[in-house]
Amino acid sequence: MDLSVKLHADDEKKEKKQPEAGNCYCGKDRNLNIVELLCANCIRWFHESCIGYQLGKLVPFLANYVFLCKNCSQTGLETFRKSQAQITQMCVTAIANLQQASAKEGTNKLLFNKEKEIIPYIEYHWEAITTTSRRVTQSWHSTVTKTLIKDIHVLFVFEDKGDGQMYGLMNTELTHIKPNYEAMIKGGTLKVTEMGIQHGKSLIEFDRL
Secondary structure (H helix, E strand, O other): OOHHHHHHHHHHHHHHHOOHHHOOOOOOOOOOOOOEEEEOOOOOEEEHHHOOOOOOOOOOOOOOEEEEOOOOOOOOOOEEEEOOOOHHHHHHHHHHHHHHHHHHHOOOOOOEEHHHHHHHHHHHOHHHHOOOOOOOOOOHHHHHHHHHHHOEOOOEEEEEEOOEEEEEEOOOOHHHOOOOHHHHHHHOOEEEEOOEEEEOOOHHHHHHO
16 A cells, blocks of 8 residues: 555544544643644644644644644654745634634624734734745735735635725634645655654745745
């Protein structure tokens, strides 16, 4: 059997054996109000507070990283790498966090003002969302607009209200937001070995592809 197929099948078995409540070292449920990382090998979610690795600035609902838990790492130590985020990813992360904050407050909003909420969120949390240097000018604001418009009915929904352009996520199930490890394997950022999933080429190299 092809090794990648075997490992993928093993991952599916692990997911079936381990319900959501079986995630993390602590075995507790997922908590969408805090940062959680998905292990590329065992496909389990880990709470930031349970991870020993110094992660630096992060926000929930990131997809531009690679994380291996200490149970899956060859060294027995957690490994974590954050990469540059595309504007699309940054928009998804921003809207997801705004949606979750609204749910926590009990207002349950699904649409958010591009100028008053989405762009300010990205601007405030820039370093936590991406490794890309903060933009000196505000030209990226127009890139956000173009990205949101381009992916309407694909990733985003849109309403033009009196107080501005409002955007939300097509898929409002926030637990579905995660790194695309399969694409990273194909791109060489991750490699499948007999020991499990391991880091391949650096994420910096991957970003330049």
